[in-house]
Amino acid sequence: MILPIPYEATTSWGTGTRYGPAAIIDASRYVEWYDEELDSEPCQLGIHTLPEITLTMQGPRLAIAELRTLYDDLLTVAGDRFIVGLGGEHSISSAPALAWVDRLEGDVSILQFDAHTDVRQSYHGTEWNHGCVTRRILEHTTEVVFVGIRAQTNEERKVVVDRNLTCVYAHEMRKSDWIDRVLNALKKNVYITFDVDFFDPSLIPATGAPEPGGGDWWDAMDLLAAVFNECNVVGADVVELSPRNGEEASAFTVAKLVYKMIGFSSQHGKATATK
Ligand SMILES: [Mn+2]
Numbered sequence: 001m002i003l004p005i006p007y008e009a010t011t012s013w014g015t016g017t018r019y020g021p022a023a024i025i026d027a028s029r030y031v032e033w034y035d036e037e038l039d040s041e042p043c044q045l046g047i048h049t050l051p052e053i054t055l056t057m058q059g060p061r062l063a064i065a066e067l068r069t070l071y072d073d074l075l076t077v078a079g080d081r082f083i084v085g086l087g088g089e090h091s092i093s094s095a096p097a098l099a100w101v102d103r104l105e106g107d108v109s110i111l112q113f114d115a116h117t118d119v120r121q122s123y124h125g126t127e128w129n130h131g132c133v134t135r136r137i138l139e140h141t142t143e144v145v146f147v148g149i150r151a152q153t154n155e156e157r158k159v160v161v162d163r164n165l166t167c168v169y170a171h172e173m174r175k176s177d178w179i180d181r182v183l184n185a186l187k188k189n190v191y192i193t194f195d196v197d198f199f200d201p202s203l204i205p206a207t208g209a210p211e212p213g214g215g216d217w218w219d220a221m222d223l224l225a226a227v228f229n230e231c232n233v234v235g236a237d238v239v240e241l242s243p244r245n246g247e248e249a250s251a252f253t254v255a256k257l258v259y260k261m262i263g264f265s266s267q268h269g270k271a272t273a274t275k
Pocket of ligand 1 (some may be wrong): 114115116195197198209240
Protein backbone atom coordinates (compact mmCIF):
# COMPACT_ATOMS: atom_id res chain seq x y z
CA MET A 1 0.00 0.00 0.00
CA ILE A 2 1.20 3.46 -0.87
CA LEU A 3 0.35 6.21 1.61
CA PRO A 4 0.97 9.70 0.17
CA ILE A 5 1.72 12.26 2.89
CA PRO A 6 2.40 15.58 1.14
CA TYR A 7 3.16 17.40 4.39
CA GLU A 8 5.52 20.35 4.34
CA ALA A 9 5.67 22.95 7.08
CA THR A 10 9.20 23.15 8.44
CA THR A 11 11.58 22.66 5.51
CA SER A 12 14.62 24.87 5.95
CA TRP A 13 16.18 25.48 2.54
CA GLY A 14 14.82 24.02 -0.66
CA THR A 15 11.07 23.68 -0.49
CA GLY A 16 8.61 21.66 -2.51
CA THR A 17 8.45 18.33 -0.68
CA ARG A 18 4.65 18.75 -0.62
CA TYR A 19 4.77 17.93 -4.32
CA GLY A 20 6.86 14.80 -3.71
CA PRO A 21 4.13 12.14 -3.51
CA ALA A 22 2.34 13.28 -6.68
CA ALA A 23 5.64 13.40 -8.62
CA ILE A 24 6.61 9.90 -7.43
CA ILE A 25 3.22 8.46 -8.33
CA ASP A 26 3.28 10.18 -11.72
CA ALA A 27 6.79 8.87 -12.45
CA SER A 28 5.80 5.38 -11.31
CA ARG A 29 3.68 5.01 -14.44
CA TYR A 30 6.91 4.71 -16.42
CA VAL A 31 8.68 2.16 -14.21
CA GLU A 32 8.92 -1.22 -15.96
CA TRP A 33 6.81 -3.86 -14.24
CA TYR A 34 9.36 -6.63 -14.69
CA ASP A 35 12.23 -6.74 -12.17
CA GLU A 36 15.15 -8.69 -13.62
CA GLU A 37 16.80 -9.24 -10.24
CA LEU A 38 13.66 -10.76 -8.79
CA ASP A 39 12.59 -12.32 -12.10
CA SER A 40 9.02 -11.29 -11.42
CA GLU A 41 6.52 -8.49 -11.81
CA PRO A 42 5.99 -7.37 -8.19
CA CYS A 43 3.02 -5.21 -9.21
CA GLN A 44 1.03 -8.35 -10.07
CA LEU A 45 0.42 -8.75 -6.35
CA GLY A 46 -1.51 -5.49 -6.45
CA ILE A 47 -0.33 -2.11 -5.25
CA HIS A 48 -3.03 0.03 -3.71
CA THR A 49 -2.43 3.77 -3.60
CA LEU A 50 -4.38 5.49 -0.85
CA PRO A 51 -5.69 9.04 -1.24
CA GLU A 52 -3.34 11.83 -0.20
CA ILE A 53 -3.47 12.66 3.49
CA THR A 54 -4.05 16.29 4.32
CA LEU A 55 -2.68 17.06 7.77
CA THR A 56 -3.55 20.13 9.80
CA MET A 57 -1.38 23.20 9.24
CA GLN A 58 -1.94 24.31 12.85
CA GLY A 59 1.62 23.37 13.76
CA PRO A 60 3.76 20.28 13.27
CA ARG A 61 3.07 18.83 16.72
CA LEU A 62 -0.63 18.52 15.96
CA ALA A 63 0.01 17.37 12.42
CA ILE A 64 2.30 14.54 13.51
CA ALA A 65 -0.18 13.52 16.22
CA GLU A 66 -2.90 13.45 13.58
CA LEU A 67 -0.76 11.27 11.33
CA ARG A 68 -0.01 8.90 14.20
CA THR A 69 -3.72 8.33 14.84
CA LEU A 70 -4.35 7.80 11.17
CA TYR A 71 -1.43 5.40 10.77
CA ASP A 72 -2.51 3.37 13.81
CA ASP A 73 -5.99 3.10 12.30
CA LEU A 74 -4.50 2.04 8.98
CA LEU A 75 -2.41 -0.70 10.63
CA THR A 76 -5.52 -2.17 12.22
CA VAL A 77 -7.12 -2.70 8.80
CA ALA A 78 -3.99 -3.28 6.68
CA GLY A 79 -3.33 -6.82 7.90
CA ASP A 80 0.06 -7.96 6.65
CA ARG A 81 0.16 -5.51 3.76
CA PHE A 82 3.43 -3.65 3.35
CA ILE A 83 2.85 0.10 3.69
CA VAL A 84 5.20 2.66 2.15
CA GLY A 85 4.60 6.26 3.21
CA LEU A 86 5.58 8.92 0.68
CA GLY A 87 6.65 12.33 1.97
CA GLY A 88 6.64 15.11 2.28
CA GLU A 89 9.25 16.33 4.70
CA HIS A 90 11.11 14.02 7.03
CA SER A 91 9.21 15.10 10.16
CA ILE A 92 6.36 12.75 9.15
CA SER A 93 8.49 9.67 9.81
CA SER A 94 8.25 9.68 13.60
CA ALA A 95 4.54 8.84 13.42
CA PRO A 96 4.80 5.52 11.52
CA ALA A 97 8.14 4.60 13.11
CA LEU A 98 6.78 5.04 16.64
CA ALA A 99 3.54 3.30 15.73
CA TRP A 100 5.67 0.22 14.98
CA VAL A 101 7.78 0.72 18.13
CA ASP A 102 4.61 0.65 20.24
CA ARG A 103 2.98 -2.16 18.28
CA LEU A 104 6.04 -4.40 18.62
CA GLU A 105 6.79 -3.22 22.19
CA GLY A 106 10.20 -1.88 21.19
CA ASP A 107 11.24 -5.03 19.37
CA VAL A 108 12.02 -3.22 16.12
CA SER A 109 14.94 -1.25 14.72
CA ILE A 110 14.54 2.00 12.84
CA LEU A 111 16.94 2.02 9.88
CA GLN A 112 17.52 5.55 8.62
CA PHE A 113 19.03 6.18 5.18
CA ASP A 114 20.02 9.84 5.28
CA ALA A 115 22.77 12.43 4.87
CA HIS A 116 21.69 13.77 8.27
CA THR A 117 21.03 12.19 11.64
CA ASP A 118 18.18 14.63 12.41
CA VAL A 119 18.80 14.39 16.17
CA ARG A 120 18.70 18.08 17.00
CA GLN A 121 16.65 18.78 20.13
CA SER A 122 15.01 21.73 18.40
CA TYR A 123 15.46 23.53 15.08
CA HIS A 124 14.05 26.81 13.80
CA GLY A 125 11.92 27.14 16.91
CA THR A 126 10.19 23.77 16.99
CA GLU A 127 10.98 20.30 18.27
CA TRP A 128 8.92 18.94 15.38
CA ASN A 129 11.15 20.29 12.64
CA HIS A 130 12.35 17.80 10.01
CA GLY A 131 15.85 18.20 11.50
CA CYS A 132 14.61 16.80 14.83
CA VAL A 133 12.61 13.79 13.68
CA THR A 134 15.00 11.15 14.96
CA ARG A 135 15.44 12.91 18.30
CA ARG A 136 11.68 12.47 18.78
CA ILE A 137 12.05 8.79 17.91
CA LEU A 138 14.96 8.42 20.37
CA GLU A 139 12.67 9.56 23.17
CA HIS A 140 10.94 6.19 22.81
CA THR A 141 13.62 3.77 21.59
CA THR A 142 17.39 3.58 21.22
CA GLU A 143 17.11 1.04 18.39
CA VAL A 144 18.07 3.45 15.63
CA VAL A 145 20.70 2.71 12.98
CA PHE A 146 21.99 5.36 10.56
CA VAL A 147 23.56 4.94 7.16
CA GLY A 148 24.91 7.50 4.69
CA ILE A 149 25.49 10.29 7.22
CA ARG A 150 27.75 13.13 6.12
CA ALA A 151 26.40 16.34 7.67
CA GLN A 152 25.82 16.75 11.39
CA THR A 153 26.45 19.17 14.21
CA ASN A 154 28.73 18.58 17.16
CA GLU A 155 25.64 18.21 19.33
CA GLU A 156 24.25 15.56 17.01
CA ARG A 157 27.52 13.61 16.97
CA LYS A 158 27.41 13.64 20.78
CA VAL A 159 23.89 12.17 20.78
CA VAL A 160 25.07 9.34 18.52
CA VAL A 161 28.12 8.60 20.69
CA ASP A 162 26.40 8.99 24.08
CA ARG A 163 23.60 6.62 23.10
CA ASN A 164 25.98 4.19 21.46
CA LEU A 165 24.03 4.26 18.19
CA THR A 166 25.37 2.51 15.11
CA CYS A 167 26.10 5.15 12.49
CA VAL A 168 27.70 4.21 9.19
CA TYR A 169 29.05 7.46 7.79
CA ALA A 170 29.09 7.98 4.03
CA HIS A 171 32.90 7.80 3.87
CA GLU A 172 32.73 4.46 5.69
CA MET A 173 30.53 3.04 2.92
CA ARG A 174 33.70 2.83 0.84
CA LYS A 175 34.90 0.05 3.14
CA SER A 176 33.86 -3.52 2.51
CA ASP A 177 32.21 -4.24 5.86
CA TRP A 178 29.61 -1.47 5.93
CA ILE A 179 26.62 -3.66 5.09
CA ASP A 180 27.57 -6.17 7.77
CA ARG A 181 27.90 -3.35 10.29
CA VAL A 182 24.32 -2.30 9.53
CA LEU A 183 22.97 -5.87 9.61
CA ASN A 184 24.72 -6.65 12.89
CA ALA A 185 23.14 -3.63 14.54
CA LEU A 186 19.57 -4.43 13.44
CA LYS A 187 16.94 -6.38 15.30
CA LYS A 188 14.84 -8.91 13.38
CA ASN A 189 12.02 -6.41 12.83
CA VAL A 190 13.01 -3.30 10.93
CA TYR A 191 11.20 -0.12 9.95
CA ILE A 192 12.96 1.80 7.16
CA THR A 193 12.89 5.57 6.90
CA PHE A 194 14.58 6.64 3.68
CA ASP A 195 15.48 10.29 3.20
CA VAL A 196 16.39 10.57 -0.48
CA ASP A 197 19.32 12.86 0.37
CA PHE A 198 21.04 9.60 1.32
CA PHE A 199 21.83 9.53 -2.39
CA ASP A 200 24.51 11.67 -3.90
CA PRO A 201 22.98 14.83 -5.44
CA SER A 202 24.36 13.73 -8.82
CA LEU A 203 21.70 11.00 -8.67
CA ILE A 204 18.92 12.95 -6.92
CA PRO A 205 19.46 16.71 -7.12
CA ALA A 206 15.78 17.38 -6.30
CA THR A 207 15.93 17.45 -2.53
CA GLY A 208 15.92 20.23 0.05
CA ALA A 209 19.35 19.69 1.61
CA PRO A 210 21.66 18.07 -0.95
CA GLU A 211 25.05 16.93 0.35
CA PRO A 212 27.92 15.69 -1.81
CA GLY A 213 29.49 12.31 -1.26
CA GLY A 214 26.29 10.32 -0.89
CA GLY A 215 25.42 6.73 -1.64
CA ASP A 216 24.82 5.55 -5.17
CA TRP A 217 21.97 3.40 -6.50
CA TRP A 218 23.79 0.12 -5.97
CA ASP A 219 24.78 1.01 -2.41
CA ALA A 220 21.08 1.40 -1.64
CA MET A 221 20.09 -1.74 -3.56
CA ASP A 222 22.79 -3.89 -1.96
CA LEU A 223 21.83 -2.80 1.54
CA LEU A 224 18.09 -3.05 0.93
CA ALA A 225 18.44 -6.53 -0.56
CA ALA A 226 20.48 -7.63 2.45
CA VAL A 227 18.08 -6.09 4.98
CA PHE A 228 14.95 -7.52 3.34
CA ASN A 229 16.71 -10.87 3.13
CA GLU A 230 17.93 -11.00 6.74
CA CYS A 231 15.23 -9.05 8.53
CA ASN A 232 11.48 -8.65 8.67
CA VAL A 233 10.86 -5.20 7.23
CA VAL A 234 7.54 -4.13 8.74
CA GLY A 235 7.08 -0.85 6.88
CA ALA A 236 8.87 2.05 5.25
CA ASP A 237 8.69 5.68 4.28
CA VAL A 238 10.52 7.61 1.59
CA VAL A 239 10.78 11.35 2.18
CA GLU A 240 12.28 14.69 1.11
CA LEU A 241 11.91 14.49 -2.66
CA SER A 242 11.41 18.06 -3.79
CA PRO A 243 10.55 17.66 -7.48
CA ARG A 244 11.64 20.21 -10.06
CA ASN A 245 10.02 20.87 -13.39
CA GLY A 246 12.16 19.65 -16.25
CA GLU A 247 14.27 17.35 -14.08
CA GLU A 248 12.39 14.07 -14.05
CA ALA A 249 15.23 11.68 -13.17
CA SER A 250 14.95 12.37 -9.43
CA ALA A 251 11.24 11.52 -9.18
CA PHE A 252 11.69 8.49 -11.42
CA THR A 253 14.61 7.24 -9.30
CA VAL A 254 12.49 7.52 -6.16
CA ALA A 255 9.57 5.76 -7.84
CA LYS A 256 11.89 2.92 -8.81
CA LEU A 257 13.34 2.83 -5.30
CA VAL A 258 9.83 2.38 -3.88
CA TYR A 259 9.06 -0.31 -6.45
CA LYS A 260 12.27 -2.16 -5.55
CA MET A 261 11.25 -2.06 -1.88
CA ILE A 262 7.84 -3.46 -2.75
CA GLY A 263 9.53 -6.17 -4.82
CA PHE A 264 11.94 -7.13 -2.04
CA SER A 265 9.06 -7.17 0.43
CA SER A 266 6.95 -9.42 -1.80
CA GLN A 267 9.82 -11.88 -2.03
CA HIS A 268 10.72 -12.04 1.61
CA GLY A 269 7.39 -12.10 3.36
CA LYS A 270 5.36 -9.38 4.95
CA ALA A 271 5.12 -7.67 8.23
CA THR A 272 4.19 -10.00 11.04
CA ALA A 273 2.91 -7.77 13.75
CA THR A 274 2.42 -9.69 16.97
CA LYS A 275 -0.75 -7.87 17.91
MN1 LIG B 1 18.34 14.37 5.34
